[in-house]
Structures are given as structure tokens and as C-alpha cells.
Amino acid sequence: MKQxxxxxxxxxxxxxxxxxxxxxxxxxxxxxxxxLTLSNFQAILVQSSVTAIMxxxxxxxxxxxxxxxxxxxILFVTSALFAQLYMDTESYFLAFSVTIVCATLLGALxxxxxxxxxxxxxxxxxATYSIYRGAAIHLTGAQNIxxxxxxxxxxxxxxxxIPVPILILAALLVIGVYILSRTRLGVYARAIGNSExxxxxxxxxxxxxxxxxxxxxxxxxxxxxxxxxxxxxxLQSGIGIGIxxxxxxxxxxxxxxxxxxxxxxxxxxxGAVFLVLIDNGLNLMNAxxxxxxxxxxxxxxxxxxxxxxxxxxxxxxxxxxRAERIGLESEPNTAEFVPxxxxxxxx
Amino acid sequence: MQSxxxxxxxxxxxxxxxxxxxxxxxxxxxxxxxxxxEALLGANAVVLxxxxxxxxxxxxxxxxxxxxxxxxxxxxxxxxxxxxxDSVVAGAVTAVVVGLMFGALNGVLIGYFxxxxxxxxxxxxxxxxxxxxxLSQGIAVKGTPYWMLDFGFMLWMGIPAVTLVALGLVxxxxxxxxQTTWGRHVMLVGSNQEAARHAGINTRFVxxxxxxxxxxxxxxxxxxxxxxxxxxxxxxxxxxxxxxxxAVVLGGxxxxxxxxxxxxxxxxxxxxxxxxxxxxxxxxxxxxxxxxQGVLIFLxxxxxxxxxxxxxx
Numbered sequence: 124m125k126q127x128x129x130x131x132x133x134x135x136x137x138x139x140x141x142x143x144x145x146x147x148x149x150x151x152x153x154x155x156x157x158x159l160t161l162s163n164f165q166a167i168l169v170q171s172s173v174t175a176i177m178x179x180x181x182x183x184x185x186x187x188x189x190x191x192x193x194x195x196x197i198l199f200v201t202s203a204l205f206a207q208l209y210m211d212t213e214s215y216f217l218a219f220s221v222t223i224v225c226a227t228l229l230g231a232l233x234x235x236x237x238x239x240x241x242x243x244x245x246x247x248x249x250a251t252y253s254i255y256r257g258a259a260i261h262l263t264g265a266q267n268i269x270x271x272x273x274x275x276x277x278x279x280x281x282x283x284x285i286p287v288p289i290l291i292l293a294a295l296l297v298i299g300v301y302i303l304s305r306t307r308l309g310v311y312a313r314a315i316g317n318s319e320x321x322x323x324x325x326x327x328x329x330x331x332x333x334x335x336x337x338x339x340x341x342x343x344x345x346x347x348x349x350x351x352x353x354x355x356x357x358l359q360s361g362i363g364i365g366i367x368x369x370x371x372x373x374x375x376x377x378x379x380x381x382x383x384x385x386x387x388x389x390x391x392x393x394g395a396v397f398l399v400l401i402d403n404g405l406n407l408m409n410a411x412x413x414x415x416x417x418x419x420x421x422x423x424x425x426x427x428x429x430x431x432x433x434x435x436x437x438x439x440x441x442x443x444x445r446a447e448r449i450g451l452e453s454e455p456n457t458a459e460f461v462p463x464x465x466x467x468x469x470x
Numbered sequence: 471m472q473s474x475x476x477x478x479x480x481x482x483x484x485x486x487x488x489x490x491x492x493x494x495x496x497x498x499x500x501x502x503x504x505x506x507x508e509a510l511l512g513a514n515a516v517v518l519x520x521x522x523x524x525x526x527x528x529x530x531x532x533x534x535x536x537x538x539x540x541x542x543x544x545x546x547x548x549x550x551x552x553x554x555x556d557s558v559v560a561g562a563v564t565a566v567v568v569g570l571m572f573g574a575l576n577g578v579l580i581g582y583f584x585x586x587x588x589x590x591x592x593x594x595x596x597x598x599x600x601x602x603x604x605l606s607q608g609i610a611v612k613g614t615p616y617w618m619l620d621f622g623f624m625l626w627m628g629i630p631a632v633t634l635v636a637l638g639l640v641x642x643x644x645x646x647x648x649q650t651t652w653g654r655h656v657m658l659v660g661s662n663q664e665a666a667r668h669a670g671i672n673t674r675f676v677x678x679x680x681x682x683x684x685x686x687x688x689x690x691x692x693x694x695x696x697x698x699x700x701x702x703x704x705x706x707x708x709x710x711x712x713x714x715x716x717a718v719v720l721g722g723x724x725x726x727x728x729x730x731x732x733x734x735x736x737x738x739x740x741x742x743x744x745x746x747x748x749x750x751x752x753x754x755x756x757x758x759x760x761x762x763q764g765v766l767i768f769l770x771x772x773x774x775x776x777x778x779x780x781x782x783x
Contacts, residue, residue: 190588236768240768240772241775242768242771242772242775243725243726245533245715245725246715246719246725246767246768246771247768249712249715249716249767250716250764250765250767250768250771251764251768252712252764253712253760253761253763253764253767254760254761254764254765256757256760257757257758257759257760257761257762257763257764258757258761259757260756260757260760261755261757261758261761265757368592368595368596371589371592372592375589381586381588381589382586411604413600413603413604413607413608414600414604415600416596416597416599416600416603417596417597417600417601417604418600419593419596420592420593420594420595420596420597420600421593421597423589423592423593423596424579424585424590424593424594424597427585427586427589427590427593428579428583428585431583431584431585
């Protein structure tokens with residue numbers, strides 16, 4: 124049983140964060156009687172929907188060994204665009220479609236810049252972060268713009284008794300899982316993350332895939348922006364500040380490797396929920412809001428440390444097994460640099 | 471002539487500086503005045519000191535996102551100590567020790583436990599920010615000694631004292647990078663960690679040491695920020711990350727390690743400092759400045775990469 128669980132955890136990285144989430148939920152339900160109610164459960168999911176949706180897009184980017192620091196700015200600029208457009212035209216259709224298209228294009232622009240200029244994604248998106256944020260404030264003149272009350276349906280409404288943000292999150296989760304596990308784009312994303320050079324040499328459409336992946340992240344961020352602005356009730360200047368790090372943290376907690384190549388969409392969404400659970404727990408304990416950052420940071424550190432520790436142990440046990448097979452106590456480390464005779468003769 | 475062109479090619483940042491200097495001098499009569507440069511230099515001492523640390527981490531092939539909020543944490547803790555003791559020396563020592571401790575934490579986790587620099591420092595960034603806000607209750611720490619307030623406005627040879635402190639740290643760091651074994655080890659680890667390891671360099675210690683160094687610089691920057699602003703502000707570092715990283719890459723130090731130098735970062739800081747100052751003089755609103763800054767960081771990095779080094783920024 125223990126062995127089975129361990130092998131499941133090493134193959135499916137998201138199982139670890141799922142178990143951590145269940146344990147945390149268990150602790151919280153003991154601490155607070157209101158925790159284990161359907162309405163609180165729904166509230167937690169609704170609260171995590173924005174970061175969870177953004178984490179779906181970020182998962183693909185991190186799978187390619189990339190990063191997008193500008194997602195918070197895209198969230199802000201698309202919120203601003205929607206609020207401004209609706210105020211000017213009073214047309215939902217126009218405001219919605221332009222916002223979603225723009226969000227996708229801004230994401231794709233990140234991808235295009237990364238591909239064309241060969242500057243690291245971190246620097247590229249740090250620059251576009253500044254540009255997008257400036258553009259958004261330029262657009263709205265640093266005003267807070269309210270959105271109409273009907274908009275609230277996207278943030279607080281229900282369909283078939285389920286809150287709308289949860290339905291949108293679920294739909295995007297299914298789409299994300301499908302793209303990653305059943306389409307070429309998913310395979311390309313992992314291939315690029317494992318080795319961009321090999322992906323190029325095997326003639327995979329690396330550039331096009333990267334643009335599409337960054338564009339997809341922009342798209343889901345645009346959808347998240349609509350939910351966020353509907354929940355908040357209007358455009359506020361603080362929207363999206365620092366959210367990129369929460370999103371990245373959710374993806375990493377979900378078991379996706381920052382170096383690319385391995386990870387799951389499900390894990391990222393659970394990671395986002397986990398982060399909200401922590402906030403929820405701190406809230407139940409009446410903790411100072413300033414403590415939140417310290418706890419989040421410590422949890423993130425613990426997660427990467429545990430991940431590293433288990434990777435080291437796995438490596439050690441693999442090496443021990445191999446040594447047992449060959450009948451050695453342990454292999455001397457220098458051996459790997461002596462060329463194998465076969466390789467020498469083959470040349 | 472040829473040597474001048476070569477010089478400009480090695481330091482593409484100088485071209486941008488020349489353009490900014492000429493452009494802003496023509497556009498604003500106030501730009502090229504002693505008073506303006508005093509203000510410009512004084513306001514950027516914190517960024518310069520922090521950028522030194524980031525440069526050395528970049529040179530070793532790492533990244534330290536926590537520098538920005540370690541500035542805040544060390545400023546707040548030093549501010550509290552100074553409010554209690556009224557001793558500037560105690561404050562300075564505290565700030566540096568706080569930075570040192572964060573640097574040591576990063577260094578041990580990254581160098582010895584082999585955790586990913588980006589995630590590790592992202593986590594310590596959150597922790598440092600939380601500590602700064604918890605200890606200060608989210609407001610500026612009052613009770614800064616008078617000497618500290620004077621120090622912020624003090625001029626030595628017509629140059630703000632805080633800037634001279636920053637430049638002094640630049641000289642010491644540049645010498646450490648170019649003249650000591652440690653500096654050469656940092657460059658080697660940055661350009662090829664495997665090769666460095668096989669050459670017998672203690673790569674783990676080198677990695678540990680660069681984060682320690684960056685922490686100390688962040689602590690010093692935090693202390694100087696009190697002199698600049700008059701109080702220890704818990705949010706002082708929050709917005710600095712983009713500027714610090716931007717200045718380092720604009721100077722021509724790549725993120726892949728082994729390429730660049732501390733001197734170059736001075737040029738990068740100068741570019742962003744002149745840009746902000748000049749645009750302010752021209753009355754450009756801050757949001758348009760954000761756009762211009764982003765474009766300049768991107769294009770400048772591209773230029774530095776194409777002309778200066780062959781590495782990937």
C-alpha cells in the first residue's frame with residue numbers, strides 16, 4: 124500500500140498536493156465547524172477561481188521552461204479595457220469580444236517577442252509587464268470604473284445551482300487537460316521544455332507552439348479578468364499586482380517543474396485551491412493580514428524542499444538498485460567520464 | 471577611432487546614455503544642472519547598491535528575487551533598532567546583519583540544498599515582505615535619528631554622500647570580482663558549472679556566497695533607503711524589482727551567467743535614472759513612463775545582447 128502510494132506520487136505529481144489539500148481541509152474542519160459546509164466549499168472554489176484559471180495557462184508556459192511575469196498586468200489591462208469599452212459603448216458583445224481577443228493577442232505578443240528576440244522569457248515579460256500596466260492606466264486615466272450590476276452574474280451568479288466561476292473554471296480545466304494530454308500542442312509543450320534544441324532539431328514547430336501557448340495563457344487570463352471585475356464590481360487600480368507570483372506558486376505547488384518538461388494542469392488548479400485554503404485557515408485564526416505572506420512563502424519553501432528531498436531519495440534508490448544489479452557496492456563517480464570502448468571504436 | 475567603436479561595442483549602454491543625455495539636455499533646460507544631477511544621483515543610490523548584488527548573482531548564473539523586499543525588511547528592522555537606541559551605527563549593523571541572514575538562508579537553500587533559485591527567492595521574497603509589514607504594522611517606522619536625516623542630504627565634494635557610499639561599494643565589488651580568486655570562481659561557475667566543479671572549484675560554496683553577498687548589499691540598500699526617505703518604509707522595495715533587474719540587463723550582464731560586470735551595472739542604473747528623471751522634468755505622467763521604461767529595457771537588453779555578448783540574456 125505504502126509502496127503503491129509512493130509510486131503513484133512519483134508518477135503523478137499532483138497527487139502530493141491533492142493529499143496536502145485534503146489534510147489541510149481536514150485540519151480546518153476540526154478547527155472550525157462552518158468549514159465543512161457546501162457553501163464554504165463553494166466559496167473557497169470561487170475565491171480561487173481567478174488564480175486557478177490563470178494557473179492553467181501558466182502551466183503550459185512553465186512546461187516549455189518559460190515564465191510569464193506579465194500575467195498580472197494582462198489581467199489588469201483587460202479588466203481596464205472591458206470597463207472602459209463598456210462605459211463608452213454599453214455593448215456587452217463588443218466589450219466581451221474585444222477584451223478576450225486583446226488578452227489573447229497580448230499573451231501571443233509575449234510569445235512572439237520571446238521567439239523572435241531570443242531574450243529570456245523572464246526579462247521579456249518583465250518588460251511587457253511594465254508596458255501593459257502603463258498602457259492600462261493610460262487608457263483609463265487612473266480612474267476606478269464601476270461595471271453594471273448584471274456583470275455580477277459572472278462573478279456571483281449561479282447556473283444549475285453552481286456558482287458560475289466554478290463552472291468556467293471546470294470547463295477550462297477540462298480543456299486544459301485535454302490540450303495537454305490529447306493534442307500535439309501538449310506534446311510539443313513538454314518536448315520544448317525538455318530540450319528546446321532537440322525540439323528544433325526534430326523540426327517541431329517550436330516558434331509557433333510557443334506563440335500559441337503564451338497566447339492561450341493570455342486568453343485564460345482575459346477570462347479570469349472578466350470574473351474578477353464582476354466579483355469586485357469594477358476596475359480598481361490594485362488589480363493584478365503581485366498575482367503573478369501567486370499563480371506561479373500554485374503551478375509549482377501543483378508539481379510542475381520550473382525547468383520545464385513535466386507537470387499537470389490538475390495539479391496547478393489544486394495548488395491554487397490550496398493557497399486559498401491557507402488564507403481561509405489564517406482568516407479563521409484571525410491572523411494579521413501581514414502574516415499571510417510569511418506563511419505563503421514558508422509553505423512554498425517547504426514544498427520545493429520536500430520535492431527536492433524526494434527527488435534525491437528516488438535518485439539514490441535507483442542508483443542503489445542499479446548497483447545491486449551490477450553487483451557493486453557503489454560506482455565510483457569518475458567512471459562516467461571514461462569513454463566506453465564501443466563508442467571509441469564506433470567513431 | 472577603431473578603439474572608440476570597439477569600446478562602444480563592448481558597452482552598448484554608453485550609446486543609450488549618450489542619446490538620453492543629449493536628448494534630455496535639448497528638451498529641458500533643467501536637466502543639465504548641478505541641482506538636478508544631485509537629486510538624480512541621491513535618489514538612485516538604493517537601486518545601485520541592490521543592483522550590485524543582483525549583478526553578482528546573475529554572473530554566477532542565478533537570480534535573487536528577494537533582494538527587493540529584503541531591502542524593506544532590513545530597513546524596517548534597522549529603523550526599529552534606531553528608534554530604540556538612537557544609534558546610527560547600531561542601525562547600520564542591524565540592516566547589514568538582516569540582509570546577511572536572508573542571504574545566508576537563500577544561499578544555503580540554493581547552494582547546499584540545490585533548490586531552484588527562482589522559486590526559493592520568490593518564497594523568501596514573500597517572507598521578507600511579510601516580516602517588514604508585520605514588524606512595522608504596515609506604516610513607516612518613526613524615530614529616525616537626526617544624523618540619519620542629515621546624512622540623506624549630505625554632500626561630499628558636491629556629490630550626495632549616499633551616492634558615494636554606493637560608488638564605494640561598486641569599486642569594492644568590482645575589485646572583488648576582477649582581482650580575487652572568489653571573483654574568478656563566480657565567473658567560472660556562471661559560465662559552466664560542471665566545468666567549474668571538475669576544475670576543483672567548490673561550486674556549492676560559490677553559489678552560497680553570491681546569495682550571501684546579494685543579501686548584504688540588500689541590507690546596505692535598506693539602510694541607505696532610510697537616509698533617503700527619512701523613515702523606514704515597509705513597502706520601499708516592492709516596486710524596485712523591475713528596476714533592479716532592468717538596470718542589470720541594460721548594463722549588459724546576462725541572466726545565463728559568466729557575462730558582464732559590476733561596472734556595467736552602473737551604466738544600466740544610470741540609464742534608468744536618467745530616463746525617469748528626464749521624463750519627470752518633461753512632465754510625462756508615471757504610467758507613460760512605465761511604457762517607455764518597459765520598451766527601453768527590452769530594446770536595451772536586445773542591443774546589449776547583440777553587440778556586447780553573444781550569450782542569451
